[in-house]
Amino acid sequence: MKTILVPTDLSPMTDNALSVAVSLARLYQAEVLLLHSVMYPVPAPMYAEAPGMTPDYAVSTYREIEADARETLDRIAHNPTYAGVTIRPTLLTNGQGLVHNVTQQPADLIVMASEGASGLEEMLLGSNAEVIVRHAHCPVLVVKHPIAHFRPENIVCAVDVDDQLKHIHHFPFQMGEQGLHQFLYVRTPSDNRDPEGVRDWVNEFTYAKGITEFDFIVRPAKTVPEGIIRYANDVQADLIVVFTHGHTGLRHMLTGSIAEDVLNHADIPVLIMRA
Secondary structure (H helix, E strand, C coil): CCEEEEECCCCCCHHHHHHHHHHHHHHHCCEEEEEEECCCCCCCCCCCCCCCCCHHHHHHHHHHHHHHHHHHHHHHHCCHHHCCCCEEEEEECCCCCHHHHHHCCCCCEEEEECCCCCHHHHHHCCCHHHHHHHHCCCCEEEECCCCCCCCCCCEEEECCCCHHHHHCCCCCCCCCCCCCCEEEEEECCCCCCCHHHHHHHHHHHHHHCCCCCCEEEEEECCCHHHHHHHHHHHCCCCEEEEEECCCCHHHHHHHCCHHHHHHHHCCCCEEEEEC
């Protein structure tokens, strides 16, 4: 792992993600790219016939916004707590938005902080983390709270029986001393699969990954995300690993995403791997 990307809106939550990214960077001698994308205000006339903002005034306003953002970005990056790790503060002023700019950056891992989304907001808009997960080209680690030393040991890996998962070769960081050893399958009321058949699939999955010792758990639940989160809470897990296909457009609207639901509602870090 060479590059860890941390997108930021410059809010205090940035340190939740950055502290985790720094922990990983120290372990793997990686560089942290701290990225902020400036969003410019769109001037609205007071009435229909009113003239728009003059170009000189607009330029002055935009420069002030950029200067303030750069100052805040530099202050976050040069926090003495992160000494010894290369953090590259990067300010993008192309006006294309955080999600677009994040997913266009080369990186081995994206680490971001999120408060999640719920209710009507989740249904209509979702969170920035959701959209980035949908379009990211690399694994995404979503962090909800500050973590002094990120060293996950009690990890829950949620799986289904999609053969595409067998082709995932590399996780972005070492999964604790024991590695992945706890595989969870959530069975909903409409799921008619034979649990033994699922166990056979998990045996094949772990064999393909070189995992020899593991626990396989089947848990009933009304929904898969609910089952994943509840089990993770029951065993006091410190990381949830889920997989996504990154569906977008109509398909995403119709089928939704288990990974996005988990990252929105889980209270512990969630690592989303692309299938």
